[in-house]
Amino acid sequence: MKTEVKTLDFNTDWEYSPALESTDHIHIQEPTDxxxxxxxxxxxxxxxxxxxxxxxxxxxxxxxxxxxxxxxxxxxxxxxxxxxxxxxxxxxxxxxxxxxxxxxxxxxxxxxxxxxxxxxxxxxxxxxxxxxxxxxxxxxxxxxxxxxxxxxxxxxxxxxxxxxxxxxxxxxxxxxxxxxxxxxxxxxxxxxxxxxxxxxxxxxxxxxxxxxxxxxxxxxxxxxxxxxxxxxxxxxxxxxxxxxxxxxxxxxxxxxxxxxxxxxxxxxxGGKAANILFDDAPVDQAVEGIVNGIFFNQGHVCCAGSRLFVQENIAENVISKLKERMETLIVGDPLDKNTDIGAINSKIQLDKIKMYVDIGQKEGGSIFQSPCSLPKMGYWHAPTLFTDVSQSHRIVQEEIFGPVLAIQTFRTVDEVIMKANNTPYGLSGGVWTDKGSKIFSLSKKIRAGVIWANTFNKFDPSAPFGGxxxxxxxxxxxxxxxxxxxxxx
Amino acid sequence: MQSGTPTYTRNIDQVNAQERVTKLFSRSIKKESKIVALNTVLSMIDLTTLEGKDSQGKVKQLCYKAAHLHDQFSNLPNVAAICVYPPMVPVAKKALNGTGINVASVATAFPSGMTSLDTKLEEVKTVVAAGADEVDMVISRGKFLQGEYDWVSDEIAKVKEACGEAHLKVILESGELVTLDNVRLASDLAMAAGADFIKTSTGKVSPAATPSVVLIMLEAIRDFYKQTGKKIGMKPAGGVSKAKLAVQYLVMVRETLGQDWLSPDLFRFGASSLANDVIMQIVKQSTGVYQSTNYFSID
Known part of the structure; x- marks a missing residue:
């Protein structure tokens, strides 16, 4: 089915005014000993x-x-x-x-x-x-x-x-x-x-x-x-x-x-988690899960879902929904209550992320970045995704620790398990499907300390965490x- | 649906849908953006009276209010429409003459839909002939829950035909469909069968519009637009009586469907008491203090 592209316009006339959290009440020792x-x-x-x-x-x-x-x-x-x-x-x-x-x-x-x-x-x-x-x-x-x-x-x-x-x-x-x-x-x-x-x-x-x-x-x-x-x-x-x-x-x-x-x-x-999306998954909610998996805390998360695997028959839809969702992410002042993506933690980290984005492009990956405007001062990086990449690409193998997602497709369960485990890391993973049986089967076969089913980046003191x-x-x-x-x- | 089958499931994950709602509803809408939002909300209201005891006098008062929301404030928009029972359509039509405000009538044996198809079609034709610009029909929930989806779909298509030029809003009555999976399926059916708007509820069943139901319907509209290029409108009805909630729904619309749906052409609130709360908030934004409800007319 090829139809002309229908776009939604998220650059709306109605914009949110700044809603800054007050800093009046905080006290920081100077110097801090x-x-x-x-x-x-x-x-x-x-x-x-x-x-x-x-x-x-x-x-x-x-x-x-x-x-x-x-x-x-x-x-x-x-x-x-x-x-x-x-x-x-x-x-x-x-x-x-x-x-x-x-x-x-x-x-x-x-x-x-x-x-x-x-x-x-x-x-x-x-x-x-x-x-x-x-x-x-x-x-x-x-x-x-x-x-x-x-x-x-x-x-x-x-x-x-x-x-x-x-x-x-x-x-x-x-x-x-x-x-x-x-x-x-x-x-x-x-x-x-x-x-x-x-x-x-x-x-x-x-x-x-x-x-x-x-x-x-x-x-x-x-x-x-x-x-x-x-x-x-x-x-x-x-x-x-x-x-x-x-x-x-x-x-x-x-x-x-x-x-x-x-x-x-x-x-x-570190980690390089596989987030796996099957064709029977609740798609709109799964897209939220992908966003939360990789863009939560600017991607500075060791268990981030930085490798997305989408079943081939739904990939086009999912990626188009994901791109649209990324357009609505608000990047900016961390103290604004409406900000979704804040600042990159340090210059060193920003340089590292930029280096990987550069490598991704040089190695032939197709890049998409959300069309947000970034502040002049400070360290910022737009939410980014790569398609047309494989397990042999460095941005798929190495931990970037930033808002950069690498997307691959798969056909069979065995294939995706093999690829998910094809990494030196094993901290976390995610599975999106409507089938309970698939969740149980996959979570046993993926070698990672935490597997999330139909959610991502959820933490609780009572749940053990490790790699x-x-x-x-x-x-x-x-x-x-x-x-x-x-x-x- | 008519143009190709979607290549993904329409199962809805209720927990994650609710989580998305929570995130959207935590947007902080202040200052200028709040004033713009409140005015937009006013312009999207279908001012409604749907009671057995409705009188011609009450409908006339409501129509006057629709065009004179709060005369102390000169720049307020008018509401989008008045929504009434069929016998009140001529009254409303006459009272609203020249205001540009639409008359919407419920039909098809509102609110239960429990009568024959012929009777429903007759009712629709009658209200359209009486001048209704918009028709709010109810789907046959019994048939839907029985799994008679084609039957439900055919009925909507026939009502649409009977509407002629009038806009058709299809009420799903989500409170009786219970699950979000059902809400999604009913939305898809209704849009494919010719709905111009899909609407959550009659207001006569509890729960009426809930945030996760509205989100799922907006997402269905988004997918339908992607597949067909047709822009279908959305109307939450029942349970939206506070300005804050209405503004939160605007946030949901903005971040799900974007610019085009931030207009009364494609988004409405079915409500009776919402308008006054919104006006009160607008007055507060300009004066800095909340005024007594005594200063706002209750028509």
Whole structure:
């Protein structure tokens, strides 16, 4: 059936006026110091780096950079708190502290959301509706486990591991801090956490809350810095466990570093998820799922559905619907409540995305970008998709970590399973079909830690999350998320 | 349908449809965009009275109101149409003479549709002869639920024929179809059979227009346009009494169908009390304060 193209005009006379979230109520410490032993202190050598707003490249605050000596101070504080207080505390009491943190996040949700969007560039509707509520939910969930570990591990004694060194990425700064801190505290460990260099502010706001909660000094320490700070933490002899979320490259380095040291470790790394759309799927809703799968958080999501597989007989329709849907995405000021796609987190990341888009075109892919106008200042990238690509294209193989979707078609179930698994990664996947049997069959055969059926990018504290193959090892969330933080005897 | 079969399923995922609604409805419409939206909403209203106790006097009052929404504000648009029962069509036609406001009449044994096809066609011809510009028919939900889709389709086609020049709005009565799958199928049937508009409900069955039903119908209209090039209108009716909800529906229309449907030619609200709430909001936007409902006429 070939008919002339009927287009819809989304460039309407009626436009939405700016609806900016107010920033009057937020308070950011200037300078933002290290949080060690319950106090905010400058680094030993007094060095600071700037954190900027990626939407306009303006400086937000000076942040203290932790050197090796500061890392040592933080680990010592954590060790002292572990030995003297936290490991000895009654589990019910530990639970109370964690509940208190959860409640304070809820109370100050708006402030957290605004700072998250300022510092990281994600749209306020996501930080408000996803990041912050999920962070509170994680603390609530693990607070509940604190005094019930005997039910999590029946017949065994769960002992804390000791001092946990935790390194988190810039894509979900507060949420990743919650994923790391909550289970570690619940199981009786103490913590040195290092947020990402480009997004330190919500973690430091969390430090303020932890101080307000009267958590015993040294139980949670938060230090900032780049790769060197992280390396010092990973290499520190008195750290018992490393939890890392970030790139596969750094993950491999960490694995090499800690091997033979007796340190426990969990790694949550990259992904290149297959999102699979069958011809019996509810198409309009599936298109929403594709959009949510790849454009959520500007595509800065390790489990993003960056490889779309559409069954051949519906591909033309789906792609045309998808392009039209992309036209209605609002790209712009992260603090505008109507923004769907915010700023790219950093210059480095923007350059990387542009490089891949360039490669995609050079390798012969057909590109489509939503016709949005991008702001002059700041780091921006239009939602992008590629067709006419295959498993041998680099943009299909490598993690781009941006709003770039690669679309392939398939004919049979076996073919799509083979292609879905044809990747070094294995973090997540999605299946869209009206048939329950197909969902169950596929989810067993795709080698990935999370498979979403008729939805994508949904998270819950009770659901374990983690990868196969080069997407990492260990699980976070759920009962399984307690495992990395206990020694069972 | 008439031009080629679609190559994808029309199954609807209710959970995800609702999620899309939530996302659309969370758009923040403020300042200038709100004023434009409120005025657009007013111009899309089918001011409705459909009660057994309707009198000629009430219909006359309603018609006067249709052309004089709030005379203290001079720039307000008129509503799109008046919607009444068949016996009131001559009254409304006379009262609206020269205003440019359409007369819409329900027909086909509204609201249940429970009578013979001949009787329905006779009724349609009568209201059109009396001057109705638009006819709002109901589908036979019993036949639809029995699976007699061809029967339902034929009936709509015959009513369309009986309408002549008058515009046909086909009421699906989504509250009785229950599932979104059914709503989608009924929408497709109605459009293929000749509907100019598809409409959610009679207002006599609960639930009437719900956001996910409206979304699914708009998406059906989008697919029909893609396949045939024909632009079918949409009318949520029943349950839309607040300005805020009406503006949220405009957002849904804007982001599903775009510019062409942001007009009374292709989008209407079937409502009785919506107009006053919208006017109240417009007055508030200009004065900064909400006024007592006593200042707004209740016709």
């Amino acid at each position: 290290l949080f060690i032993s319950g106090e905010f202190i400058p680094g030993v050598r007094g060095k600071y780096f700037e954190t900027i707003n990626p939407a306009n490249e303006e400086k937000i605050a000076n942040v203290a950079e932790a050197e090796k000596a500061d890392v040592d101070l933080a680990v010592k504080a954590a060790r002292k708190a572990y030995d003297n207080v936290w490991s000895k505390m009654k589990p019910t009491e530990r639970g109370k502290y964690i509940f208190r943190i959860a409640r304070l996040i809820q109370e100050r949700a708006r402030e957290f959301a605004v700072i998250e969007s300022l510092d990281g560039g994600k749209p306020i509707r996501e930080s408000r509706d996803v990041d912050v509520p999920l962070s509170a939910a994680h603390f609530f969930y693990y607070a509940g486990w604190a005094d019930k570990l005997e039910y999590a591990f029946p017949g065994r004694d769960a002992h804390p591991v000791g001092v946990a060194g935790q390194i988190i990425p810039w894509n979900f700064p507060l949420l990743m801090a919650a994923w790391k801190i909550a289970p570690a505290l619940a199981t009786g460990n103490t913590i040195v956490l290092k947020p990402a260099e480009t997004t330190p502010l919500t973690a430091m706001k969390l430090a303020e809350i932890i101080q307000e909660c009267d958590l015993p000094p040294g139980v949670v320490n938060i230090i900032n810095g780049g790769g060197n700070t992280g390396q010092a933490l990973v290499e520190h002899a008195d750290v018992d466990k490393i939890a890392f979320t970030g790139s596969t490259e750094v993950g491999k380095f960490i694995m090499k570093t800690v091997v033979g040291t007796g340190k426990k470790y969990t790694l949550e790394l 196969y193959k080069e997407s990492g090892l260990g699980r976070e969330g759920g009962v399984e998320g307690l495992m990395p933080y206990v020694n069972l005897v």
